[in-house]
Amino acid sequence: MRFIKRHLWVIIFSVTIIAGIWEIRTMMRKEKTSLPSAKKSExxxxxxxxxxxxxxxxxxxxxxxxxxxxxxxxxxxxxxxxxxxxxxxxxxxxxxxxxxxxxxxxxxxxxxxxxxxxxxxxxxxxxxxxxxxxxxxxxxxxxxxxxxxxxxxxxxxxxxxxxxxxxxxxxxxxxxxxxxxxxxxxxxxxxxxxxxxxxxxxxxxxxxxxxxxxxxxxxxxxxxxxxxxxxxxxxxxxxxxxxxxxxxxxxxxxxxxxxxxxxxxxxxxxxxxxxxxxxxxxxxxxxxxxxxxxxxxxxxxxxxxxxxxxxxxxxxxxxxxxxxxxxxxxxxxxxxxxxxxxxxxxxxxxxxxxxxxxxxxxxxxxxxxxxxxxxxxxxxxxxxxLGCPGRIIPENMNTIEGRDDLMDCIWPGVDLYKSLVAYRELKNEVKKTEHIISERQGYLTRYNAMHNFTNPKRVVEIVIERGVQSTLRQLEKLKEDIYRQLVWYTDDFTAKEWVEDRVLPLTSSLMSLNALTDALLARRDWPRRPLETNIPLYG
Structure with missing residues (x-):
């Protein structure tokens, strides 16, 4: 109780300061989505x-x-x-x-x-x-x-x-x-x-x-x-x-x-x-x-x-x-x-x-x-x-074409830049797979996993269609590349931190999906409906 009261006191006396500074931080440290027109005269x-x-x-x-x-x-x-x-x-x-x-x-x-x-x-x-x-x-x-x-x-x-x-x-x-x-x-x-x-x-x-x-x-x-x-x-x-x-x-x-x-x-x-x-x-x-x-x-x-x-x-x-x-x-x-x-x-x-x-x-x-x-x-x-062979302009740098142009250059860091572009593409693939499984498909959900109850044919189709094994292999290769590059540009500690924070969650997600798939596909007979549940939600 004393700890709770202490926090309430902190909130009451600091809200003005925090609110004011946070407003500044939010408005100024976070980038705006609207940009000045590229055609604006200098x-x-x-x-x-x-x-x-x-x-x-x-x-x-x-x-x-x-x-x-x-x-x-x-x-x-x-x-x-x-x-x-x-x-x-x-x-x-x-x-x-x-x-x-x-x-x-x-x-x-x-x-x-x-x-x-x-x-x-x-x-x-x-x-x-x-x-x-x-x-x-x-x-x-x-x-x-x-x-x-x-x-x-x-x-x-x-x-x-x-x-x-x-x-x-x-x-x-x-x-x-x-x-x-x-x-x-x-x-x-x-x-x-x-x-x-x-x-x-x-x-x-x-x-x-x-x-x-x-x-x-x-x-x-x-x-x-x-x-x-x-x-x-x-x-x-x-x-x-x-x-x-x-x-x-x-x-x-x-x-x-x-x-x-x-x-x-x-x-x-x-x-x-x-x-x-x-x-x-x-x-x-x-x-x-x-x-x-x-x-x-x-x-x-x-x-x-x-x-x-x-x-x-x-x-x-x-x-x-x-x-x-x-x-x-x-x-x-x-x-x-x-x-x-x-x-x-x-x-x-x-x-x-x-x-x-x-x-x-x-x-x-x-x-x-x-x-x-x-x-x-x-x-x-x-x-x-930047050692670029062709023309590059800032307005294009956040596009696929602009990134491709930068990857043709030879500036000190371009190899890591290429790896991070590949990382972002693989990250999008993993997130898309997670979204499809949780929001669009009905065969690899939490409910299917808890009851070990699904259609094996549909599971195989999802895993093959999403290229899970291929994505996992690419992530493992990319993890090695990024680690090696970061050790050169920074140090071993930074390399391990970045890989652990960015890459490992993606590989863990796909490995968990693999384990779930193996468990679901190992079953050869299934119970009659309705399925039993131990969750105390129904009276």
């Missing part, structure tokens, strides 16, 4: 600052890239216009000392981190670390040793800003990361999606509003950073400010301490226009963030290239039409690997390379104020960067 940016950074976000909390693969990829990114990396290490960073358990068991080594930063610097790229410091601290708060720092004990995502040990944990994490990034001009400290705020007894005792509590924590951290790293500018995600009244945004104390990174991954960023003007008035500088992958569904296999391009187009148009380009320090192309620490993998980096290169080339061209007729030049450069 805008011509009058002036964009050449010093605006064009940043690629590497989300290492899922499918961390193999270092040999990363080394082949970075030059392609640099050639397409990337001049900085935003690296979200999470548990792939090699923490040590009292933070050792923060690291995943397959974390990068210190030597690998230094080597990666060196590669980037050699290509003229700045490297910006991202360390979560408020929300999305699941990798730490899930563990017993830091569970006492949760805002609400039931939910291991947000740290309590009022607990004296919270600040020590966050600053120690940052200190260890910054030892590798002493020359970085920025540090991203996260602070997005703090779903539970001002709910624990310690926070409520302070008698502050949720806004004031949020500001206090962020400002305290920013001041600490300023004392130890005077040249480093902290960046935060903007979404926690969006529901504030206009006056509170304009007069926020955060403006003197941090730079907001305004994220919107939709095809039309008009949803952020209200806060965009307020941010431009309140903050000396702003960052923006679109996405090249990881902005669809939590289990998407491929980025929708047309929507990803429309996202950057919309961002550039907003910056241009609002005449706020002088305010924008950089544009980040985010590439999420998981929606959070506990989520399964979404779109993998190797299959998202076409989206990444296209968006880099597009933004690079328009930051220079290119004319509309240059679009064909961008597409041609994109085609060349």
């Amino acid at each position: 805008f011509v940016p009058a002036e964009f600052p050449n010093k605006m950074l064009l940043t690629v976000h590497l989300d290492l909390k899922g499918a961390p890239p193999n270092f040999l693969y990363l080394k082949t990829l970075l030059p392609k990114m640099a050639a397409a216009g990337c001049d900085s990396l935003l690296i979200e290490y999470e548990d792939m960073f090699p923490y040590k000392g009292k933070l050792t358990n923060l690291s995943a068991t397959n974390h990068y080594s210190p030597a690998q981190i230094r080597e990666m930063i060196g590669w980037a610097h050699d290509l003229g790229m700045q490297v910006i670390p991202l360390v979560q410091s408020f929300g999305h601290l699941e990798s730490a708060l899930k563990l017993k040793e830091w569970a006492h720092l949760r805002e609400l004990y039931e939910y291991p995502s947000e740290i309590c800003p009022s607990h004296p040990d919270s600040f020590s944990l966050v600053t120690e994490m940052i200190s260890q990361v910054m030892r590798f990034h002493r020359n970085s001009p920025y540090l991203h400290i996260g602070c997005d999606e703090v779903f539970h705020l001002n709910l624990c007894p310690k926070c409520r005792e302070r008698a502050l509003s949720s806004r004031a509590l949020f500001e206090d924590h962020v400002i305290r951290l920013a001041k600490w950073l300023k004392e130890r790293y005077p040249e480093v500018q902290p960046i935060i995600w903007d979404d926690m400010m969006r529901k504030w009244p206009a006056e509170d945004i304009i007069n926020t104390r955060l403006a003197a301490h941090v730079v907001p990174m305004v994220w919107d991954y939709t095809s039309d960023v008009k949803y952020v226009q209200r806060v965009w003007w307020l941010y431009a008035k309140a903050f000396p500088k702003i960052w923006v963030a679109g996405a090249f992958k990881g902005a669809g569904e939590p289990r998407s296999d491929f980025p929708h290239i047309e929507r990803r391009l429309a996202n950057q187009r919309s961002w550039l148009e907003l910056i241009h039409t609002s005449k706020t380009s002088h305010k924008v320090s950089g544009l980040a192309l985010t590439g999420w690997s998981r929606f959070d620490h506990f989520a399964v993998l979404c779109e993998l980096l190797p299959v998202a390379i076409p989206s990444l290169l296209l968006n880099l080339l597009y933004v690079k061209a328009h930051l220079g104020g290119e004319a509309p007729q240059k679009q064909r030049m961008i597409y041609r450069e994109w085609q060349d960067s």
Whole structure:
């Protein structure tokens, strides 16, 4: 009973915060189905600052890239216009000392981190670390040793800003990361999606509003950073400010301490226009963030290239039409690997390379104020960067023909892309078989299975017609191919996770169907109707 009351109390006090943030998450992280017309004329940016950074976000909390693969990829990114990396290490960073358990068991080594930063610097790229410091601290708060720092004990995502040990944990994490990034001009400290705020007894005792509590924590951290790293500018995600009244945004104390990174991954960023003007008035500088992958569904296999391009187009148009380009320090192309620490993998980096290169080339061209007729030049450069023998256009990439065109190219990841296209086709076959059996046929249902009662001829017809054995063999072959490819692009752990989450449910479904078929076909005589049942549903 006490547990139930506790949850009711949580719901009552957190519903406003969660509802507000979830509305943002739903509207902005999930892609819209409607797209701008492919025939829409391109805008011509009058002036964009050449010093605006064009940043690629590497989300290492899922499918961390193999270092040999990363080394082949970075030059392609640099050639397409990337001049900085935003690296979200999470548990792939090699923490040590009292933070050792923060690291995943397959974390990068210190030597690998230094080597990666060196590669980037050699290509003229700045490297910006991202360390979560408020929300999305699941990798730490899930563990017993830091569970006492949760805002609400039931939910291991947000740290309590009022607990004296919270600040020590966050600053120690940052200190260890910054030892590798002493020359970085920025540090991203996260602070997005703090779903539970001002709910624990310690926070409520302070008698502050949720806004004031949020500001206090962020400002305290920013001041600490300023004392130890005077040249480093902290960046935060903007979404926690969006529901504030206009006056509170304009007069926020955060403006003197941090730079907001305004994220919107939709095809039309008009949803952020209200806060965009307020941010431009309140903050000396702003960052923006679109996405090249990881902005669809939590289990998407491929980025929708047309929507990803429309996202950057919309961002550039907003910056241009609002005449706020002088305010924008950089544009980040985010590439999420998981929606959070506990989520399964979404779109993998190797299959998202076409989206990444296209968006880099597009933004690079328009930051220079290119004319509309240059679009064909961008597409041609994109085609060349992917090693494509023929013409490809973004509007076709979500069609069968467009995928076939991409599979003719030789970009680093195309073999995995081909395998995932085959996986999707086999998945559709399995789902169609399951639908036919459960919804359309009357011989392999749960009732038939429970009573071992069916027409053997019809069972054989269904299994043969649906090609169950052939599909199962193809899945087994595909499982081996995808595992081998993923080990090259990422690591053994990622390969096993992806196969277990995506392929094994399909093979298990067909194997269960095989077992059921064998049992039904083994019978040679059947009872008279009505069939006996032990289910107590009939009086």
